[in-house]
Amino acid sequence: MAFFVAIVAVLYTLVFATGDHRAVPKLGIDLQGGTRVALTARTETGEPPSKESLNVSREIIDTRVNGTGVQGAEVVLDGSTIVITVPGENGEKAKDLGQTAQLRFRPVVGSVAAQAQPQPSTEPQPSVTGSAPPTPTSGAPTSGAPASGAPSSTVAPQGRPAPAPAQQPSSGAPAATTTAAPPATTSAATPPPADNPCTQYTALLADPKAETPALISAGKKCRQAPTLAPSKGADGAEVPADQALQQAALAALDCAPGKKDPLVGNDDKSLPLAACDQDGVEKFILGPSFLEGTEINNATSQLDPQGVGYVVSISFKATGSKVWSEYTASHVQERAAFVLDTQVVSAPTIQGAINGDTQITGGQGGFKQAEAMKLANVLKFGSLPLSFEPSEAETVSATLGIASLEAGLIAGAIGLALVFLYCLVYYRLLGLLTILSLVLSGVIVYAVLVLLGRWIGYSLDLPGVAGLIVAVGFTADSFVIFFERLKDEIREGRSFRSAVPRAWVRGRRTILSADAVLFLAAAVLYVLAVGQVRGFAFTLGISTVLDLIVVFLVTHPLVAVASKSKFLSSPKLSGLGSTQRSAVAQRAARVPAGTAAKEV
Structure with missing residues (x-):
């Protein structure tokens, strides 16, 4: 107790x-x-x-x-x-x-600003940090690479200085900044061809009645077409096909915040892609994907240990880790874009091989906490095989549920009152112990439900309340099994005090067997069911476990205490008087019969 x-x-x-x-x-x-x-x-x-x-x-x-x-x-x-x-x-x-949540790793072919940029910012820039120092690559450029002995490999944004390494070379020379490959630029001197699919794509984007399949088809032809016929510039010079495609695709991109991209979930990983970054400040021409997000083993969000904001740490599976390490080693001083659902999350410049876990940071100032948690969750729990269009959130009223809860609670209270009344009339003192045990069971169940709501987010719903009400009957059954076994021992001629230990040893096996079957049924129902039925199974299973705690730690000790008290064990108060009288009458009936047999 x-x-x-x-x-x-x-x-x-x-x-x-x-x-x-x-x-x-x-x-x-x-x-x-x-x-x-x-x-x-x-x-x-x-x-x-x-x-x-x-x-x-x-x-x-x-x-x-x-x-x-x-x-x-x-x-x-x-x-x-x-x-x-x-x-x-x-x-x-x-x-x-x-x-x-389709994460792909693509090489950056070129990039341009999506809008006029203000003065250069002094905020921390995007970077990727590996768990091991960068591995030198034979023949790879070394300018800007971290000095020997640096604790981690770092990837800095193209065109900006890399974050300062832990140790500088003995010569004291600063790390050189990296520069981009000539970016793709749009120019009035090189207009796209008349049959450019980007023309149709731009028109469809401006049409509010445009159907999604048409947008996706035109978008892929514009932003993912691998080739395009050469065109003539304003000066008569021929513009290479790929450059004309890049110009048209970049011009068709609208990087305004909140703008929906019809290619989300529908882009082809084996083709190039024109994409915006998540902040809408830069446009990219990206090559085919060299690594898929499906190779990610785990993703978590945490505070940036080397700057401000939050970062997302990702660990790869064996194959993905090998591909990522080999790619970073062979593409030093080149940019690699982390593309989530056709948007570039980060596009840092590779300064060395990254072996092991990798950290993704956001733009200037890093990710906010909510952004990092959202990205980590969608990466960790996998990509969807389909793309979805969400509707507006619709508020659901609880009026009907509250009315049903009130009706259920009234019915439960009436049933519980009848159980209490029956226990008092039939068991008397033992009935009082039953009522006390049920109350204590309710006390512990309530506390557990509150804590589960905080720790694992469990929500109590109507089926869950029904499970609690049904569990009251099974809890009462455990007491009935014990008490009826106690009566059987008294009928065999034992006193209340001596009958309690024997009745408990024999009765608890039945109680354990019954509760084990009930818990197994609740567990199977929870695993196989969906929706609110799982709430019923959950509360039924929890109540079954707590029932054993109450029976073993409360009911049995209280009955043992009552059996040792002269006042509480009196036949009139304990409710066992009729059972004891019946046992005496049976013994008296057997004695004369035995005596007569001897005389014969």
């Missing part, structure tokens, strides 16, 4: 000393309202997506829901639409859950 009191004390200390100090469980969408977002799948051809790809997408989004702590959310398929229902005020997160 003292151990149980200690458990309750620890639980409620955690309840009131951690989190927001409020002893209120986290509620599901049906009890507190929330937000619903519909993600409509789209394909390049406009054909309906396959059932398999939709199921895979639903599973990945469901995993992202759990990974970002948005528990209690429901992810269901409705035709070619995935509907996410999120409790509370996390509706805006639901839109991010449908992000395609």
